[in-house]
Amino acid sequence: MRKSLVALALTVAMLLSLAGFAGSAVAEGEKVKLKLYMMPQDDVQEADWTLYEHQKNAVEAKFPDVEIEWTRLAPGTDYRQQYDTLLMAGDGPTFTSQFPYVDVQTRLANGTIAEITEYVVNWDLKKQGLVNSTFDQALSTPDGKWYAVPYGPYxxxxxxxxxxxxxxxxxxxxxxxxxxxxxxxxxxxxxxxxxxxxxxxxxxxxxxxxxxxxxxxxxxxxxxxxxxxxxxxxxxxxxxxxxxxxxxxxxxxxxxxxxxxxxxxxxxxxxxxxxxxxxxxxxxxxxxxxxxxxxxxxxxxxxxxxxxxxxxxxxxxxxxGGEVWTMSPIASKEQRDAAWDIINLISYDEDYLLERWALMDSLGQLDARPSVRTDLVEKKYSMASQWPEGWAAELSAAMAMAKPEPxxxxxxxxxxxxxxxxxxxxxxxxxxxxxxxxxxxxxxxxxxxxxxxxxxxx
Amino acid sequence: MTHASAAGPRRKKRGGFGLIGWVFLLPALISFTLFKYYPILLGVFVSFFKVDIVRMPGTFVGLANYARAFTDHFFATAIKNNIEFLLIGLVMTFWTPILLATLINEVRRGKTILRTMYYIPAIAPGIAMMVLWKFIWQPDYGLANFIMRTLGLKDQLWLNDARLVKWCMSVPGLVMGGGMNMLIYLAALQDIPEEQHESALIDGAGFIKRVTRISLPQIMPIVTTMLVLAVISSFNAFDNVMIMTNGGPSGATETIILYSFKQAYFGNNDYGYALALSTMTFLIIFALTALQMSLDRDWSVERMKRDEKRRVRETARAARIGR
Amino acid sequence: MAALHPIERKTMKGRVTYWVIIAVLCVGVPIQIFPYLWMLSGVFKSNREIMRAVPTLIPKTPVFNNIPETFAKYNLMQNFWNTMILCGGTILIQCSISILAAYSLAKLKPRGSRFVLLFFLGTMMINEQAIAIPSYLMFNNFLGTGLNLINNFWSLLLAFSAWGWSIFLLKGFFDGLPGDLLESARIDGAGPMGILLRIVMPLSKPVLAVIVLNTFMAVYNQFMFPLILLPDSNKYTIMIRIYATQKGSATWTNVMVLLSFATLPVLLVYLFAQRYIVQGISMTGLKG
Known part of the structure; x- marks a missing residue:
């Protein structure tokens, strides 16, 4: 009697939890909702916050119709693990620039990133050859499907x-x-x-x-x-x-x-x-x-x-090497559309990039990563006014001899x-x-x- | 269970407390079901899947994850490492607490202080001690190499040396587990009736002979139990390898649990395979624990009953007189 | 009892044996204590000195700001409170559950409860390493309610709420309580809860102390569960902080401060409650 009760309880619990595994549909509101994990952690320097505010304002000004929840991953955690944890609970970033490009093939195989072929093949910038193409083979499959676009090579x-x-x-x-x-x-x-x-x-x-x-x-x-x-x-x-x-x-x-x-x-x-x-x-x-x-x-x-x-x-x-933009596999069509526009602003919009680099330089924060817009690489380095002497030359020399990670x-x-x-x-x-x-x-x-x-x- | 027979005389009173009895049991029943039995069943369940974290649990693959383990050389290495950890532990750390307890048991004055001195290092958090020893073994500026140099010997790589690493890792266990186990053996040794030693003494048996012929056989049941526990803990090895070496060097300290953990959390998301591996350790440990419990029950329950019943009766009597 | 008989110690041979034993034990003590001293000396070394190939036990130029620096850098007090919340919460929840269940099994004995003890004891055969990952999967979406308890203290408190060992120990103790004492209280009109609170609990102080202390130690030293269930650094326990720090951006002096800080609470607990810890070990020998 008791044993069968226990067995019953176990079965019910198991079923409940499996039902939970299955139910992770995204509710569609009237305004497109996105969740972005871009907020810096508390322990970062002041300048990172300034840059974050600048980015946030630019995105919100350009896309008033998108409702964005700005948040961050729990500090101190491994971002891959955290991403997967959130995804498993039906949550997580709508799009992210966390993953190194060598992860893309693994992730597309286990279904933790979305296919974004429709955006990439119709992308004017790409057709004009203005997008860094070093990693293309790693971001797509031989049958022409795309899963990521470059974010920050190093x-x-x-x-x-x-x-x-x-x-x-x-x-x-x-x-x-x-x-x-x-x-x-x-x-x-x-x-x-x-x-x-x-x-x-x-x-x-x-x-x-x-x-x-x-x-x-x-x-x-x-x-x-x-x-x-x-x-x-x-x-x-x-x-x-x-x-x-x-x-x-x-x-x-x-x-x-x-x-x-x-x-x-x-x-x-x-x-x-x-x-x-x-x-x-x-x-x-x-x-x-x-x-x-x-x-x-x-x-x-x-x-x-x-x-x-x-x-x-x-x-x-x-x-x-470098990181790429990827999208969440549980994002809706509307969310992906909005995400694609924001990616284009943050990483590929000339006016925005120039403004941001100028701000970074004034804060002494201009990083050494080449721009993913191939026509703006030289421009970025020319804007570095605070780098130690010799950096620009050394970096260019290294870059000229760089081979991408196999x-x-x-x-x-x-x-x-x-x-x-x-x-x-x-x-x-x-x-x-x-x-x-x-x-x-x-x-x-x-x-x-x-x-x-x-x-x-x- | 052992105490079930004691229920006999009070059987008739049971009716009144039947419902409330089950109410009292309910929180524990729920908690044990949800947080012990359910996870282990869930683990077995998921181990039959190729997990897709977006659409849990993913694709059913039957025994494929288990089959994979048997062709996976990393798993073979992990099992080999687990067994080596066990054997090295037996050589290094298993017998020392027995010896220590035997010696301390002989002390007449200052026994408590000596016991405390040996026990204190054992209560320090294991993780803290592992990190401390990692620092001592550090090959470039650690204490161990300094001592080697002072003795005119050659520097060693210690934790970075695939041949030495397991030995080095069992050294903290000498201190950590040592104190705890020493107390257990000491308790057992103190139970041996003095007359047995006396009669052996009269027969002309020397000190060492008395220890090996009388003390050791008397504590043999507890030694056997501890042996089973040592086997269990070596198959559960995770904390020490995760902290001291993360499985290196050259895979020499990769254990089954660590490998399973890495499968789940280091980028692979392969929960199905991870759980197949940990389920296998569960099966091994399930069998061993069953063995251990059957060995252990007589010893600990008898002892507990005797000591505690006496104390409780005295307390209860005092309470009644007070009222 | 000791193998060496009091009479024997009067003889020359017995005396020699005795003093050899004492000498061996006394030599062992410094070896046993030394790692602690080494840890403490690291607390007061400079970052450079602690990495010298020729180490010193007593710092050449003692440095005292390692301690405040480490506390500020890693938010140690928060880690400490996290650990205390988990220890306190587990003691409260786990012990309450165990006491109720053990009392019911020992004294109320509802029909069919004999199998229940087996049900509880059976969990001692489940190694926590095997249920850590499934627990993570379970708390990620708790029983299908969509509730994500990862990074929430409840996940750990719930996971620790079931401990077969403490029910086993308590039941054994309650079995030994005299039935007539409880019976007279029942005749006086006390309900089962009243009997439990007013008579059983006060009589069980020693065994409760053992359970509370062992629960504290077990939770304090836990590694795998908090590692998996509480990955947020604001939720780290002291042990996870040690792990994360020693593999991350810390200097060895920081690590030594951390290690000393982690050892302190257990040392204090031991000093004040040594009797119960030793008793706990000799009462059961082993934990599940």
Whole structure:
């Protein structure tokens, strides 16, 4: 009797909750309602609030018929997780610029972003070729469906701290252009008692991110497209193994890096911002005046340069990535229309952008990201009146050598898979080239085996 | 249950309290149903789906998530890691509290102080201790390497070394779990009647012989129970790996629960697979807990009954006299 | 009892054995306490000094502003109050539920309640790691009402409201209460609630103290549930703050302040309630 009561209660609860899963329809009011998570967090600087107010006013002035709820994600949370949590509860941003472009294929596959083909194919700016097209292949599917448009590309390279280099008795105007120069300088600048590291090695779960440009600078590729459209894995070829061995050399032979490779990316960045490293890896927008001031560092001392080439005259590269605009899969047609107009204003409207950049510059906040409007890239940089001397030139140089993050289906799986062999190679003292190659080969074979649709041996 | 037979003599009075009895039980029934049984059933339910977070629960895939686990080398590594954690824990931390309790039990004066000194480190929040030890193991400027250098030895990578990491991670457990378990063994040791030791002494048995022949066999039931608990907690390992290593280096500390957590929360949203993995740990632990409960019941219930009944009767008598 | 007999301690061999034991135990104590000292010394080091390859136990130049700095930077008092709300709320809800249920099972014994104890004890076989993610899914849309309890303290309070161990312990204790005492109160006209509040509860102070303390410790040290159910940094408990801080933008000095701060409440609780904690362990041995 009791047992059956309990069973009944359980069944009812289960059904109720499943019903809840299903019911998440969006109510349609007369005025289109949007929910935007653009409000800054409390702990940001004053200037961010000024910029936010400016954006809010511009949007509200231009679209009086749209009712917008301005809000923000809970602070301190992982934005991807937060987005999914909200979406699961039938809520969340109508559109967002949070996701890196390499996430798009994963998200379109699990249905957490909306298809926006109708807007992109009828987009005048795009037809005129004024929209940054670096990432197009990653934002669409081969059958011509679109899921995202660019928001903010960035360029990452080797960052350096002039003050630290001077402290170590070096000359910050001499920057390495080959691997051997890089290794020598890094070794020379290291003093573990301070501690001061010649090069900060990123070895945690994101290690494929920094490894990729080193493979490029060795003259190789992470993946290479086959003629039939599938992809061949290339990181286990000679340049890839060389790059991994070079990192091992920096760790052990040169003793020029930290050995705690498990540290998170935040820790990693803090080491650099705190003046504990001569060379690091990063993107200029990270180095705001305030972020550095926390550690008594100044923007003038920070610079960026492309990765050195493997040998004299070898290819020097930087790395391009970036975020994209995506829309919520549960947004209605009206909401998407309104969202599309607002995206066009915020990221692509010339008058608005010029006004905003002028404001940013006056606040000392003009970031180094290239504009997604290809015709306005130069214009933006020319407006930077407060940048430290040399930044504009350094950034342009890095940008000229930038390669976009590789994109292929299962790219994220590849990045997860390579974490383990890379950590093993970096941390094994005296590993040989053949041992390193064997580890990377094994990793490549596993990828071929696990994702036969994507990866095929050439 | 054990106490059910005690209901006998008062059976006839039950009628009057029948309804109110169920009313008193109701909050607990609701709470246990909703927050224990429902989640575990929901977990099993969702593990049969390829979850679509927009249209929950998604597509029914049957046992596909379970099948996937058996071809997933990450899962195989995770199981291997869980088992290694268990074995290393047995070597490092399992026997030390037994030894400690045996030694402390011999102390005549200052027993309470010694017991407290060994127990205090155990009450510090485990998470705080893990972070502290992470700092001690830090390879560039941590204390451990300083000690190595002082002793003229070579620097080690500690938590960054796939071979050493599990050993390093079990060291905080030496202190943390040590104190707690020591108290449990100590309580058991104090129960051993003095006459047993006396008669062994008269037979001419030495100290060590008396400990191994008399003390240890007497506390064996509790040792067995603790062993099962150690197995359970090693399959549940999450906090320590999440905090100290996040599964690294080279996947050497990826446990089943951590891997399941990552599947759900680090960008994949693969709740179906995550729940298939955690359901498997549940099945393992369900069996082990059932075993543990059957082993444990006699020991703890008997002891509790004896101690507490006595105290309660005394209190009750005092209360009655007062009235 | 001790294996070493009092008479034996009068002999030379016995005395040596005894003092060897004492010596071993005394050597162990500093090793046991040292990590704490190391943590405390970190609180007073400068950011540079704490990362030196040649560490110091006593800071060369003691720094005192790490403490106010850490409190201001991470809003620690809020984390502390969050933790206290959760601990207090759980104690209130979970203990009330457990007391009512245990009392009913031990003394009222309604028809069929024997199976109910099994129903409660059965939950001790469910590992919390296996129900954490499903609980998250459940609270995301609570029982289909569209109510999202993620980032809401209620999700945690509700999830913690069921604890088989405390019902088990309480029932065992209530079983031992003399029936005639309760019977005489019943004849005096007291209802079940009156008996529970006026007679059973005052007699059960020791076991209640054990339950309250253990609940406090369990909630205070919880990691996985608050991590999943309360991801908003304004809702962080102290443990989640430690986790987020040590993997995020903190210096080791900040972390050491945090660790010391997190250890303090349990130390205080231990000093004032040591008897009940030790009793809790020896009463049940183990927790589910």
């Amino acid at each position: 360029v990452t390279g080797i960052t350096y701290n002039k003050a630290v280099i001077r402290e170590a008795g070096g000359d910050p105007s001499v920057l390495p252009t080959t691997w051997s120069q890089f290794a020598e300088l890094a070794q020379q600048y290291t003093d573990k008692d301070e501690p001061r590291f010649g090069y900060l090695l990123l070895g945690s779960d994101y290690n494929a991110w920094t490894f990729t440009p080193w493979v490029w600078s060795a003259g190789g590729e992470m993946v290479r497209q086959n003629e039939d459209g599938s992809w061949a894995i290339a990181f286990n070829e000679e340049p890839g193994v060389n790059a991994a061995m070079f990192m091992n050399e920096l760790v052990w032979t040169r003793n020029a890096t930290q050995k705690d490779i498990l540290e998170s990316y935040d820790d990693y960045q803090n080491h650099f911002k705190a003046g504990q490293a001569a060379f690091g890896w990063g993107q200029p927008p990270d180095f705001t005046v305030e972020a550095l001031a926390k550690f008594d560092q100044v923007q003038d001392d920070i610079g960026v340069f492309p990765l050195p080439g493997k040998d004299e005259g070898g290819m020097q590269v930087a790395f391009a 994109y292929c289906p299962n790219w994220n799986d590849l990045k997860n898979e390579i974490v383990i062999p890379l950590q093993t190679i970096y941390l094994k003292e005296g590993i040989t080239f053949d041992e390193a190659k064997a580890l990377l080969d094994e990793c490549a074979d596993r990828l071929y085996e696990m994702y036969p649709q994507t990866f095929k041996k050439p």
